[in-house]
């Protein structure tokens with residue numbers, strides 16, 4: 001059994017001026033930690049922390065020999081996380097509220113059997129709108145721990161480009177409710193359900209209120225800071241020198257669910273403006289994946305003010321030989337409406353159940 005980078009270090013928790021000496025820390029740089037999503041490992045000079053922002057970013061480990069695990073994090077604004085142990089949701093989600101340079105040490109698992117092997121997933125369930133999160137490592141209670149290689153269930157890779165719907169905005173609430181970070185959970189959005197059910201890993205660039213060319217609430221027919229404008233960045237609220245390298249995660253399946261915000265309120269962009277911006281954005285995205293050519297799937301119909309505009313999305317899908325998945329009237333019972341009318345967990349499951357057979361068929365997956 002190989003001991004991997006066990007470092008005895010001092011962590012200062014300035015919140016309570018609490019000094020934890022001789023803590024056993026699994027550093028972010030440990031090669032046996034598995035990361036999913038857009039992670040920046042270059043922000044700190046010696047890898048003291050890794051940074052990320054987009055929803056669905058995950059830190060995964062396969063560990064034995066411990067009975068207690070804590071994560072050390074901080075966050076620009078409040079971000080929420082889910083913990084999965086051996087595939088099951090573990091107790092309550094947690095939030096990170098302290099911002100740098102403060103650090104929060106959060107107990108994520110207790111009373112583990114040190115003889116068992118555990119797959120532990122920490123998943124960021126809130127979106128990039130709430131800023132950068134820094135991960136400083138895991139603290140464990142036994143120096144005899146062992147980390148094993150983690151292998152995902154399949155090699156399948158999914159990318160989702162979207163807005164509030166993909167990122168699970170308000171999906172934990174029941175209408176009428178105001179949005180709070182705690183009501184947002186990407187881990188149960190249609191995107192995560194699709195990726196999980198098909199055994200794949202998910203990389204997501206979705207942001208509530210963002211459109212292809214016009215954002216929600218804009219008084220002009222076009223906006224700045226649209227999803228295409230934000231897409232290149234790993235840490236869009238804190239450091240735009242941190243550019244995502246598409247070669248780090250080349251998807252097999254690229255699902256685009258964008259365009260609801262462009263046509264929520266007048267003044268509307270013209271069909272031509274919308275389609276041409278959409279096309280040039282996706283051309284740029286696909287260029288980053290060459291010579292690989294992900295299969296494209298376009299979803300439209302949920303929370304769409306004017307259903308005719310779904311034909312614009314279908315036009316764009318046709319240009320890319322994509323598969324257009326129409327989802328009209330998904331929300332047909334009061335159980336389907338979460339905060340500000342967004343799909344609930346139930347409505348997301350319904351969306352996923354429509355998309356999954358179509359994706360399987362196009363991909364020729366069992």
Ligand SMILES: *[C@@H]1O[C@H](CO)[C@@H](O)[C@H](O)[C@H]1NC(C)=O
Pocket residue numbers: 078094095097181182
């Ligand atoms: C963070 O989580 C705690 C415990 O669930 C909760 O009491 C608190 O209100 C949350 N803070 C924020 C800012 O959401």
Ligand SMILES: *[C@@H]1O[C@H](CO)[C@@H](O)[C@H](O)[C@H]1NC(C)=O
Pocket residue numbers: 142143144
């Ligand atoms: C770690 O393993 C060594 C050798 O197997 C053992 O002597 C020691 O008690 C263990 N320590 C803990 C904290 O389990």
Ligand SMILES: *[C@@H]1O[C@H](CO)[C@@H](O)[C@H](O)[C@H]1NC(C)=O
Pocket residue numbers: 062117119148149150151152
């Ligand atoms: C975790 O490690 C064990 C021991 O090497 C291995 O059998 C198991 O498949 C690993 N689990 C995952 C999900 O990779």
Ligand SMILES: *[C@@H]1O[C@H](CO)[C@@H](O)[C@H](O)[C@H]1NC(C)=O
Pocket residue numbers: 225229230233236237238239240
């Ligand atoms: C990064 O770029 C986006 C899109 O233009 C912009 O909204 C954001 O404010 C920029 N962030 C920083 C930290 O400059």
Ligand SMILES: *[C@@H]1O[C@H](CO)[C@@H](O)[C@H](O)[C@H]1NC(C)=O
Pocket residue numbers: 271311312314315318
């Ligand atoms: C684009 O959509 C319009 C409906 O607005 C339709 O009439 C037209 O045939 C479509 N064009 C292409 C090239 O698919």
Ligand SMILES: *[C@@H]1O[C@H](CO)[C@@H](O)[C@H](O)[C@H]1NC(C)=O
Pocket residue numbers: 319320321
């Ligand atoms: C779409 O398919 C047609 C016919 O097979 C092909 O000529 C065209 O190059 C394809 N376009 C894209 C963007 O893949």
